[in-house]
Amino acid sequence: MNNNTVDKSVLNTASVKPKVLLDDAPLSKFHIKIAGLTFGAHFTDGYILGIIGFALTILTPQMGLNALWTGLIGASALIGLFIGSLVLGWISDHIGRQKIFVFSFILITVASFLQFFADSAIELVLLRILLGIGLGGDYSVGHTMLAEIAPRKQRGVLLGSFSVIWTVGYVCANIIGIYFADSTNPDIWKWLLASSTIPAIIILLLRIGTPESPRWLESKGRIEEGQAIVSKHLGENIVLDRQEIASDAGFKLLFSRKYIKRTVFNCIFWVTLVIPYFAIYTFLPLILESFGMSSNHSTDFLLNIILLVGAFLGIYFTAKFSRRGFLIWSFVVLAAMLGMLALLPSTMTLLLVAVFGVFTLIMSAVSNLVGVFPAESFPTEIRSSGVGLATSVSRFGSAAGTFLLPLSIANLGIQSSMLILVAVLLVGLVVSVLWAPETKNLTLNRASKD
Template identity: 70%
Template sequence: MNSSQMIKMDDAPLSKFHIKMAALTFGAHFTDGYVLGIIGIAFTLIKPQMNLDPLWTGLIGSSALIGLFLGSLILGYISDFIGRQKIFVFSFILITLASFLQFFADTPAQLLLLRILIGIGMGGDYSVGHTMLAEFSPKKHRGVLLGSFSVIWTFGYVASTLIGTYLLSIGPDAWRYMLASSAIPAVVILLLRMGTPESPRWLINKGRIDEARNIVKKYLGPNIVLDDETPVKKTQGSFAQLFSKDMRKRTVFNCLFFVCLVIPYFAIYTFLPAILESMGLSENFGTDLLLNGLLVVGALLGIWCTIKYSRRGFLISSFIILAVTLFLLTVLPEGATTLMILVFAIFTLIMSAVSNLVGVFPAESFPTEVRSSGVGLATSFSRFGSAIGTFLLPIGIDSFGIHPTMLALTGVLVVGTLVSIAWAPETKNLSLSEASDMQKTA
């Protein structure tokens, strides 16, 4: 075959294998949305049956997020040493087993431990799943594939609500079936992930060039070749490297923009009915039904924006719109119901749309040797922030009122705007093999 017929991985056409890898990654996000959604309905039965006090309720409610924080940090770091594929499979072994064992939990401590383990598995998958998908995907389609996960997450969350509501009729032990049901999508994904190949980019960095070539030919086609066969010189993935002089800016950017988006997202939409009531919109607005529908529409809109616009421009303009609309919701008088509904709708659409970028920027920002560590650190930082924000929001509303609390969240979005203007790189047409030079053009 002539060299002119050879195509680099980054320029390869979209194939069935790319779609399979995307489906396996999306399946993980469906499971994540399902796990985080089902606990809310299950709590209506668990709390009286286990006599949970507010402390245990809070601990169990945040347990999966605690696990996500740990899993993203630890398993993402480990995968840069032992390989992506091992963690890609291990994470769902852990999720499947811990999900099933929830059926047999008899104490709050047992349930807490199992949900932390589920979160650890999901955290590891966030860092490694995005990394695997990014390292296999051609750059033309990478943004769409990485950014589409928020749509699937929403479907998982909605599915948990429907199934949980249906299972309530079983009786007081229905919570066991609800929580254990997350093992069903998890085991399907686990079985499909068996036999998936290692990332060629990771193999190159370990000097295993022949293995990388064979994987590319087998799964992507005989005319597809590696972008770059030069390993990074004696470099091991490490958190120290993420904060080295040439990489610290992109590391801090990915952590901060991510957390500045998820703090208001999780805080507002976790307690949406209470917020709408505080703002005098609960009777006039279709409560969270309408806004949840707008979240789905916004997620689809985000895919289109990721294709059409630059990453940097999309992020900065979204942060500005979010900060302005949330500020308006804070200062508008309660009588301006129609205007408040319109502003909240815009806020919801843009927040959901730009959330696509949390799956794109981290995976595209870091070089191969620390990509999982970088994605894991950004994800971990975001989950820690979302847990803190979700915990503090009801306290803030109770202590200071809805308007000062929303103003504080507006401040978070302003910080995100400034960070993005100062440090957001443009990664839309960047080859992953060029990521190590990105700080020169950021």
């Protein structure tokens, strides 16, 4: 045989790539695409919830709104988030992720646009509830879609990055709100609210044609369809890790003996973080004034920078440390900082600013975990329902906090109101110490046992 002749069978064998499980697939353009489409939703969410504070300062005197209506408008999108995440998350576990992935942004786009034509407080409340329903559905499905496709090594960073993108959207809303705050146009609040149509319609168009989650297809026994999607978008050598075909357990399994602690933990840790977050930052000018700190462009710019730095810091902490440890110590610091804000005299301005800065930094950082823990805590057949339930409970709490805070400050004062929020954070701390699982490096073919 000629020495230069190579056996073709050896070549063919060498060219065949070894099989790799979906959880261990290398990060690819497809992963980045799904992440980008999901991140776009969080940018829109942050923008929508950030812009309302500036619109309220303009439309409140224009419409003659009292504290009740101001609270309702501020909380309306969060009320919708409660409904949408609960209902659309449950539907997603039954009909698939992709349909809700697109439908949610149809609602968001339409409701955003129609805000321009709102002429009364009740119209605005109803439209923002509709907006929130779309956002709630997207929270449930977006986190789930990305968790089910992302490699486990990068999953924490990708899921944790939701908070960064949300913060970018929130900061963009602040910048635009500050820029137009002094406008003499009486309809500027309509333009501010309707401006969320721009990112919403872009995301909607880009999402058309997104494939179904292969893990969801596999859980329904449609293994060949799921594998075809994996092979097409990630490579022929990437394979689904076989799991049992799921039964239609729904919410019953979430509250079964096996998952009840996970369910309660995810609901409580999330809600105890977002109650002070939304209550404080929705009415930031009022809070700063109550603490004796002036709210101006310089203060707003500084806080926005801290929010962004905290969000990026949270990605690093999520990748570097255990999920459980990061969460528990964040609750400790947040409760301590907010307690100091409540008890320090208003004459200690510099110290108050420093304490509020640390509170803002850590709150922004630990908010990364709300995109990580719920998506990693449940098996495929109830993942969207679990994420949806946790999102729903968190948004109910944040809506209640946003609605009640101005009433609490007016009737109880700033000190008592902040101490109530400290108590909320301490509840989150206790529940996290007792029940927080460690989900880092977890494979998602089945949720790990408690």
